[in-house]
Amino acid sequence: MNTRLLESFLVVASELNITRAAAQLHLTQQTLSAQVRHLERELGAELLVRDSRGVRLTPAGQAFAAGAERVVNELNVLVGQVRAVDAAAVHTLRVVCCPRATAPFMIRVADAVEAANPDVRIELTSVRTIPEGLRILDSGRADAGLLWAPVIDIGLHHSVIGSEPWVAALDPGHRLAARTSVTLAELGAEPVALPAIFVSEAAEQHWLAALRADGAAFDPAVRDTEDGPILAARRQGVWLAPRSLARRYTIDGLVLIPVSDAPSIDAAVVWTTRAPGAPIRTLIDAVRAAVERPQNLFVPPP
Structure with missing residues (x-):
């Protein structure tokens, strides 16, 4: 027997009104009435009779409501136990x-x-x-x-x-774009942007220092990850990024060149x-x- 039919019948037995029960179950009155008739056919007994105020339970309906409530409650307990075991596993x-x-x-x-x-x-x-x-x-x-x-x-x-290397994203017309690799010193005269991938201010300061060539006067800027490639594509500077990140966010046409003396990240x-x-x-x-x-x-x- 479909337990959903039992739950529907219990709402009818509680409300003693098909209209209110259907509204509570979000069903049409016709659907709910059909469900009750289906139960009656399966049981071979009349469960409800209509009166001027709605419906009332027959003696068989009263017995079935009491038993159905026990079945539904026990089933809910069982479902909870099974889910708890599954969650633990x-x-x-x-x-x-x-x-x-x-x-x-x-x-x-x-x-x-x-x-x-x-x-x-x-x-x-x-x-x-x-x-x-x-x-x-x-x-x-x-x-x-x-x-x-x-x-x-x-x-x-x-x-x-x-770990992976840092690469420089350059416009194809950049003076270093034809190189197979570049050094931090060669980038020292350029505005340099790093992606905002650092977990703390201390981590950011670590990489700002690590990616600054000895004696270089510039301070790399930290930009939104999607802004760095735009800066490089507009020939306004160089974007340094971990290789995988650079390949994911690069703009068509940019050249990605390894930075040979940058420490791996x-x-x-x-x-x-x-x-x-x-x-x-x-x-x-x-x-x-x-x-x-x-x-x-x-x-x-x-």
């Missing part, structure tokens, strides 16, 4: 992708984790900026994410999973103190395995 890990350039990579990782570990479920959330991602982690709406190191002053655990899995331990280890292993394949750190080459 399946570990959900909420991962934030920030910036969105990491999302294609994390989709592949999540698919691999769930295929190899039926007891782990990955929920992905994508945000545009690092500060948005950090707020989600801090609020408890996510357990883990991928960020660029150093991971300073943000109260998260982390594990480095790979590490990427790390970060997680909160609330994150479940075993799924985090599984995630780290899967990310490292994906990074070791012949592709970029976060996004495949074009």
